[in-house]
Amino acid sequence: KFGAKFILLLEDIFPQNAIDLNILKGWKHKPVVKFFEWIEKKVYKKADIITFHSEGGRKFLIDNKGIPSEKIVAIPNWVDISSYQNLPGQISFRDKWSLQGKFILVFAGIMGPAQGMEFIVEVAKKVSDMKDIVFLLVGDGMEKGKIESLVEKYNIKNIFIKSFISKEEYPYLVKDSDVGLVCLSAHNKTPFIPGKFLGYMASGKAVLAFLNKESDGFKLVKESRSGYAVVSSDVSQAAEVVKKMYSEREKLREMGQNGLIYTKDHLSLEVVLDKFPL
Numbered sequence: 001k002f003g004a005k006f007i008l009l010l011e012d013i014f015p016q017n018a019i020d021l022n023i024l025k026g027w028k029h030k031p032v033v034k035f036f037e038w039i040e041k042k043v044y045k046k047a048d049i050i051t052f053h054s055e056g057g058r059k060f061l062i063d064n065k066g067i068p069s070e071k072i073v074a075i076p077n078w079v080d081i082s083s084y085q086n087l088p089g090q091i092s093f094r095d096k097w098s099l100q101g102k103f104i105l106v107f108a109g110i111m112g113p114a115q116g117m118e119f120i121v122e123v124a125k126k127v128s129d130m131k132d133i134v135f136l137l138v139g140d141g142m143e144k145g146k147i148e149s150l151v152e153k154y155n156i157k158n159i160f161i162k163s164f165i166s167k168e169e170y171p172y173l174v175k176d177s178d179v180g181l182v183c184l185s186a187h188n189k190t191p192f193i194p195g196k197f198l199g200y201m202a203s204g205k206a207v208l209a210f211l212n213k214e215s216d217g218f219k220l221v222k223e224s225r226s227g228y229a230v231v232s233s234d235v236s237q238a239a240e241v242v243k244k245m246y247s248e249r250e251k252l253r254e255m256g257q258n259g260l261i262y263t264k265d266h267l268s269l270e271v272v273l274d275k276f277p278l
Helices: 016-020 027-046 055-065 118-126 144-153 170-175 196-203 217-224 235-247 249-266 269-273
Strands: 007-010 049-052 072-074 103-110 133-140 159-162 179-183 206-211 227-231
Touching: 027 055, 049 055, 055 072, 103 170, 103 196, 118 133, 118 144, 118 159, 118 179, 118 206, 118 235, 133 144, 144 159, 170 196, 179 196, 196 206, 196 217, 196 249, 206 217, 206 235, 206 249, 217 227, 217 249, 227 235, 235 249
Parallel strands: 007 049, 049 072, 103 133, 103 179, 133 159, 179 206, 206 227
Antiparallel strands: none
């Protein structure tokens, strides 16, 4: 109304993600899809500038949503690195949850359809003979009950599921872990990069990412040299990478430091702000 500029920071592509995950499917949802696509198109048109957090996402929107290339820019999300470094006080989740001496792969956050957490269950089953390896899943979401049921059904002993912790405690949880886990369902079809990468890399932790093949997370892992990325439909390969990271534990610190350096150079607040077309 008053001529202010409207910058749309687009984190995911909706309703496309809901369609890909079969949340909005079949003839009965067609009116709902059409309604959301109408809103989507209207918002894209009204925005003066649109940002997406990866170049692949920018290209997807140009090619599939008809957004003019000059109207959309790729700007990565940023992270407050200081909140993960030189942590005050001492909180030990290893002590709290009796995980001393374990090789911990941590996933903390929402457990929903987009994450495809059942893939982690299948990987955990594959490496269950290695008693020191544990998968620590911390959070909540509509798929949490399903994951708990699978763990009980298969009598899996190397998965520990805990409730959400506070934002202030999260850096301590990452610090106490050996590997930061990222997981996206293979049913996703967009180049989305999960925000979990940022905390792991800012903390200087090696990353293991299970991703849909379209995700720009593969490019991020390769450029940062911060760990490994596997397509989240290949359980055998994922299990082999888990074993590799366990057997080559001395290399994890180097991967973590690579990620931290990359974060400082590319994902700090100061660096990202300079990219905004203001």
